[in-house]
Amino acid sequence: MKIIRLREGKDRSLLRYHPWVFQGSIAKGGADAGETVRVESHEGRFLAWGAFSPSSQIRVRAWSFDEGERIDATFFGRRIQAAVSMRQRLAPNSDGVRLVHGEADGLPGLIVDRYGDTLSAQFLATGVERWKGVIADVLLATTGCKRLYERSDASVRQLEGLEPVKGWLRCPAGDEARTAVTIREHDWQLSLDVAEGHKTGYYLDQRDNRAHFAQLVRRFGSRSVLNCYSYTGGFSVAALAGGATEVISVDSSAPALARASAHVTANGFDAARHTTLDADVNATLRDFIQQGRSFDAIVLDPPKFASTAAQAERASRAYKDINRLALKLLAPGGLLLTFSCSGGVSADLFHKIVAGAGADAKVDGYLLQRLEAAADHPTTLTFPEGEYLKGLVILKR
Ligand code: SAH
Numbered sequence: 001m002k003i004i005r006l007r008e009g010k011d012r013s014l015l016r017y018h019p020w021v022f023q024g025s026i027a028k029g030g031a032d033a034g035e036t037v038r039v040e041s042h043e044g045r046f047l048a049w050g051a052f053s054p055s056s057q058i059r060v061r062a063w064s065f066d067e068g069e070r071i072d073a074t075f076f077g078r079r080i081q082a083a084v085s086m087r088q089r090l091a092p093n094s095d096g097v098r099l100v101h102g103e104a105d106g107l108p109g110l111i112v113d114r115y116g117d118t119l120s121a122q123f124l125a126t127g128v129e130r131w132k133g134v135i136a137d138v139l140l141a142t143t144g145c146k147r148l149y150e151r152s153d154a155s156v157r158q159l160e161g162l163e164p165v166k167g168w169l170r171c172p173a174g175d176e177a178r179t180a181v182t183i184r185e186h187d188w189q190l191s192l193d194v195a196e197g198h199k200t201g202y203y204l205d206q207r208d209n210r211a212h213f214a215q216l217v218r219r220f221g222s223r224s225v226l227n228c229y230s231y232t233g234g235f236s237v238a239a240l241a242g243g244a245t246e247v248i249s250v251d252s253s254a255p256a257l258a259r260a261s262a263h264v265t266a267n268g269f270d271a272a273r274h275t276t277l278d279a280d281v282n283a284t285l286r287d288f289i290q291q292g293r294s295f296d297a298i299v300l301d302p303p304k305f306a307s308t309a310a311q312a313e314r315a316s317r318a319y320k321d322i323n324r325l326a327l328k329l330l331a332p333g334g335l336l337l338t339f340s341c342s343g344g345v346s347a348d349l350f351h352k353i354v355a356g357a358g359a360d361a362k363v364d365g366y367l368l369q370r371l372e373a374a375a376d377h378p379t380t381l382t383f384p385e386g387e388y389l390k391g392l393v394i395l396k397r
Pocket of ligand 1: 202206230231235251280302
């Protein structure tokens with residue numbers, strides 16, 4: 001077993017069960033990519049078992065803080081079973097569920113989403129990459145699913161020195177062509193493609209917020225709704241379910257918009273109430289303002305503008321801009337659901353950005369609610385970095 005010795009004073013974060021060891025904290029020791037190492041304090045005290053990552057700034061990700069625990073197939077069995085049991089207790093109103101959420105489930109770098117009978121996973125760090133075969137077997141045994149698609153084509157793998165990978169990890173012979181699956185989310189049928197969709201195929205983290213939006217649209221009687229960064233139209237279906245009569249989905253992905261239109265009719269809503277716009281959101285908001293249009297409700301759910309705190313400033317300007325435009329475009333008494341999924345932008349900072357956007361637009365609003373990711377995308381006490389999605393519900397005055 002290879003030993004990683006930390007520098008003096010650098011043991012504090014592992015002692016608090018935070019799972020990351022940065023390169024600068026290490027005094028000596030090394031190992032191969034994904035190899036299990038024993039991390040010790042500068043005086044040789046056991047701190048954690050972890051996976052070594054030779055090229056990442058995060059040089060070790062901890063598997064366990066228990067010296068007696070062995071990192072083997074049964075370890076992954078225990079961790080995955082615990083993660084799946086937690087989701088069974090949550091019982092989300094959907095058969096699309098995030099089963100494993102990386103560090104929060106004690107499995108750094110592993111993301112697993114279940115879409116009906118199909119699992120879709122990302123292996124984003126050297127440790128889970130090395131144990132991929134074992135993890136795949138455990139996932140099938142724990143869930144009873146026979147199909148596991150790998151979507152390790154995320155750019156963060158580069159930081160770990162890993163190539164992008166995409167394809168079936170497990171699939172019964174002859175079933176490989178079926179990458180499209182349908183899930184039931186709340187009362188809605190939604191389809192996605194694990195091979196072609198974004199991330200693992202769909203954005204499960206917004207599930208509760210979509211249901212909530214349907215209720216808000218109904219409660220406030222919103223008729224015209226602009227769903228910006230709509231992807232496959234989850235919030236558009238929610239708006240129609242809430243009674244909206246004119247919904248526009250705006251996205252820069254034509255395949256996503258085609259699916260949004262299909263979702264409207266598949267769920268029994270009048271296709272005449274929904275239109276799609278394959279366009280840039282910022283330009284669209286400006287056009288609509290110029291045309292003198294207004295909306296009763298607007299959703300802003302942009303992609304990640306900042307991956308790191310260092311990019312937060314440029315991202316802040318981008319968030320401020322779209323929120324300023326949306327607040328202008330909103331009818332008095334209208335609803336704004338605005339989100340940020342940038343880990344580098346805190347909930348506090350996001351609130352300040354939106355407040356600044358309101359000031360620039362000369363618009364005030366009631367802050368009705370703060371929103372976050374659904375509970376199957378948990379944050380833990382020991383790993384606050386896991387918090388990424390935050391949203392505000394604003395009622396324009
Ligand atoms: N609200 C969606 C998820 C949005 S993900 C849901 O509930 O499922 C962000 C989306 O923004 C992606 O679909 C991406 O195609 C789109 N996008 C990214 N940049 C864009 C831009 N400049 N203009 C319009 N859409 C954009």
